[in-house]
Amino acid sequence: MPQDMVFDRKRLSDSDLLHFYEKLLMPRKIEEKMLLLLRQGKISKWFSGWGQEAISIAAVMAMKEEEFLLPMHRNLGVFTGRDVPLDRLFAQFQGKVSGFTKGRDRSFHFGSLEHHIVGMISHLGPQLAVADGIALASKLSGENKATLVFTGDGATSEGDFHEALNVASVWQLPVIFVVEHNGYGLSTPSEEQFRFKQFVDKGAGYGMDAVKVDGNNVLELYHELSKIAEDIRTRPRPFLVEAMTYRMRGHEESSGTKYVPKAYFEEGRKSDPLESYEAFLVGIGLLDSNARRAVESRVDAQIEAGLKAAFGAPTPEASEKETDDVYCPFTLEVTLPETKDVSQKRLLDAISDALRWSMRKFPNLVLMGQDIGIYGGAFKVTAGFLDEFGADRVRNTPLCESAIIGAALGLSIKGYKTMVEMQFADFVSCGFNQIVNNLAKIHYRWGQHADVVIRMPTGAGVGAGPFHSQSNEAWFFHTPGLKVIYPSSPQDAKGLLSAAIEDPNPCLFFEHKALYRSITEQVPDDYYTLEIGKANLVKEGNQLTVVTYGMGVHWAKKAIEEHDVSADVLDLRTLLPWDKESVALSVKKTNKVIILHEDSLTGGIGAEIAAWISEHCFEWLDAPVMREGSLDTPVPFAATLEADFLPERRFREKLLALLAY
Template sequence: MEFTASDTQKLVFQRKSHSDETLLRLYESLLIPRRIEEKMLILLRQGRISKWFSGWGQEAISIGAVNALKADEFILPMHRNLGIFTGRDIPLERLFAQFQGKKSGFTKGRDRSFHFGSIEHHIVGMISHLGPQLAIADGIALADKLSGEKKVTLVFSGDGASSEGDFHEGLNVAAVWKLPVIFVVEHNGYGLSTPSEEQFAFKYFTEKGPGYGMEAVRVQGNNVLEVYDTILKLAEDLRENPRPVLVEAITFRMRGHEEASGTKYVPKQLMEDWAKLDPVDTYETYLKEIGVLDDATEESLNKKVKKAINDALEIAFAEKALTADLEEELADVYAPFSQKVIEPAGTSTEKRFVDTISDGLRQSMERCPKLVLMGQDIGEYGGVFKITDGFKTQFGGDRVRNTPLCESAIIGAGLGLSIKGYKAMVEMQFADFVSVGFNQIVNNLAKIHYRWGQNADVVIRMPTGAGSSAGPFHSQSNEAWFFHTPGLKIVYPSNPHDAKGLLTAALEDPNPYLYFEHKMLYRSISGQVPDEYYTVEVGKAALAKEGTQVSIITYGMGVHWAIKAAEELGISTDILDLRTLLPWDQEAVKKTVKKTGKVIFLQEDTLTGGIGAEICAWISEHCFRDLDAPVMRVGSLDTPVPFASPLEKQFLPVERFREKLKDLLEY
């Protein structure tokens, strides 16, 4: 879309019934981000702060919105929403310390500018990927709806960010679940330098709302009273009649995407036209015209605002430079949690692997009323593997939620639930499909506690593995995709007892988990499993078999391959079942290596870059003196998982493992 004269007509302010106090409060709210921007641009040129994303010209949207909502309603801002932070009365000295990378900033120097949140101020900050914020807003609104709280959530997007799939997923989920979310699109005509006509083939976002089954409203975003009145009215309505609404705020960005990029790509006439609609200047003129603002009050408010900014800057600049603390950095990757293992008690019953997962999930739901399950077809259908069969009848549709086909939004909604004190279990129908939600996991769930102290109480169940001739997209072992990401925890049980105990343990922990469950184990193995609730220690490996000749380190289906090979070859082996892949049990690995002196790592995942590579490297570095042979590893072929049975059999490492094991014994 190209902005035209009709978009830059003179602003028409309507006082309605607003008091002088309200009008002046909005004026002062507008002044604060504008005066901060003026100061920040000077400091940026002086090299005293880092990269700056300016909202100059767009302030009325943030100020209108933040003043229209209640203080305890969540707002999820973006780059250009400084007014949201100042409007929620965040201490300016902490805000400036954040911009400077100081310890008292909200991220302790770990992230910059507006990439932070504050639960105290009911703000959830963005990540650079932009779109994922919308799904988090869905989760917060869902929590409010489940709790019976009459609240709305407001989330921002830019017109450029609307091209991301997360925008579609966020709106779609909110519409389907009738969540009280106000989606505000700041339509300023450019995504960095790319004009709107190169982003989408429509002029106004109000055309999109009906396609999602939601109302859409367009406002002149530079008119603070129009924005304020619109959001105020919508919020009052949505609190009583929950549903999402799309609000398009037409505006313009008068500075570069970030200060260094400039605005040379913008036609000069367009800049001049929009300069006449400056949200601060036009509102100030209006207030003077109606006699609410005089020169003395204007001067007084400006002095007050400038003094507050300068005083806060002095405090922030006086704070000493940050000193790196290795222990603190490592400690803050995960939310604090000390697991108290619940030992099994009572009777045990012979159960299949699949049934113990269902038991653990059901008992966790019974123990934790704020645990919500989400996934495709998990409701009446019970999931494609029937693990949640009967759950909707027992726990209700609010807590056992069928989802649209949108993995990213559902994982993001899980994080939103966590922000409001809920727990979420998200089922991937197949582990392969998690790639669609990869960004939410590795950049939102995994990093949020390290960045600003917010835990992500989300467990993602991942039906995984080959062996059923299901081809490249229903058979992958993708645990190594996540093994490299600090902030995640990964468990992978090999037997019915651990399947239940590791799942319950993961659901107790406030940190994000990936729980891998091998599909071929579901109905092929059984074991005695306690009927009552219990947990298994996370981070602790277990010996599936004890011996003296060689150590086989493995997990998941590999445990069963190893046991069978050792029995058939008549070998005395230590078979170490890792159970937890992140963090993995270094002491148990060291102990078995020292015991046998010969080590082979077995994984179903493709060989290159797998978990075995890391652990074998660690053994070579830390246990070299205990070795009597080279450390060996075996995995599946470095190809996609094939469909035809003979090809799949060749792909899997079973036969290659037997031959490699013989070689190791003979070394």
């Protein structure tokens, strides 16, 4: 029998209390069925929330239907509590086409905007920042809505936990962080995860209120969450809620529970949330054996009907269409300038101009980054923006790349557009996971686009050393779902950045720092866009082809002019997707090709392009495909070392060798 647990119904009616019971029973019954199906080999994996159901159900009941919940592995009750159709839920578990991810992901790694649920990724912590973005969108829109996100006590060891709570507190976001404190992160007990005793002790450090609640007492947690949610809807600010509970099965079924002391399970069984609540209802005369059987029969029937439909659903078949969902469908309608007015602009001016026009064109566009407010950004791209557009839309951020990129995704889920400025492209490594595992995969996984542009000041030649000079575009070139753009001129930069902001897909926009103030050209003053994915033939010739981008365009033009070489200089402009058609046309015309990029040679983008040319244009080649890049070292600081690191000299030598081949 469960230990005595005090349930305070407050103003809940009898029907409310029975509704809670049915909501609690559903995930437990599904668990029983799934564990059986797992043993029968009919599902491949199961993450159990047995013993933690009250937390999910309390959250569902406390939050309004139109408010977002962001669950984790053990929050089955969030999905059933929000009445997600069981046939689709079970199809999801079985990898069927009718599941939310069409067989592309498993368990709860999905979301449903219809049900205001945003699912997790396996990296756990990044989920918290997404909740920040959703809460920020609610605050900016004046919706008076709260957002609730779950995390486990183990996941709080990740830096994303700190970043998300810090941002939420600094920006006073209406988000409830619920820590499901069950004492374990997989097999690692709490004492090996952190030195403090309770998570509520962290609240003061973040400047937010924190409360500890019995997570197995569904009514106690419901009343607490209801009170908090009601409060922060009108007085936006974050709350940290520590829900004490027990994980009564393994991290997932194959991991077992041998590492857990028997006393833990004995305590957990005495505090079972379903049995305790049943005993309470029996004690007040609301539930007898007949009523219980009636509820169980109703729940069982729903589960069986859902399973029958899921088992009958088709399994996914591999086809060429599998790539269709990697990107959110979008066709840019190229915009031409309304007037012929032009003026001389540097690369930096053109980028700033594109942002300003886009801010005026899209009232739902929010700019975020370190020091982009009064200071105007590290390179002054956003100078003056704060005065024109205000602090809500031009947001100085704490120093936390992961949380800000995650928040940008949350804003996108709520219909906003976001531009995130990296102070230097090098610093994007601190937000790498959010980009390659969250932004890039979310549309492929469950059809949610990520309308986010990340500006990346990049490149060497400015004496900035190893941590402010890297060319890291190849890190992202390999990641389906991203678009990677790298202009070489002011005119291209303005049109392509405007197009990137229009595009609902995640775009990384590289800007060479050494070109910011060193090149100028006549650029239209009005708003306009250029097609993403289309290369630009900046110079025409017939002796050979140079395929390049960014600073490489300027090195190539200089070299062929000084050596009187007749060459096509093809500026890719977009690296992902790259313009294979234009490359092939030029190679077939000149029959010789060299690929140039500033990035280190090994593993650079040139390697992929060279391989593609060798495979698809071999019969037109009169010489080996050549390529040149920087040395395979970090970027050095001293000017003499940096000059040797960069490929300009070696490119000239290889260009002449190719010409003479």
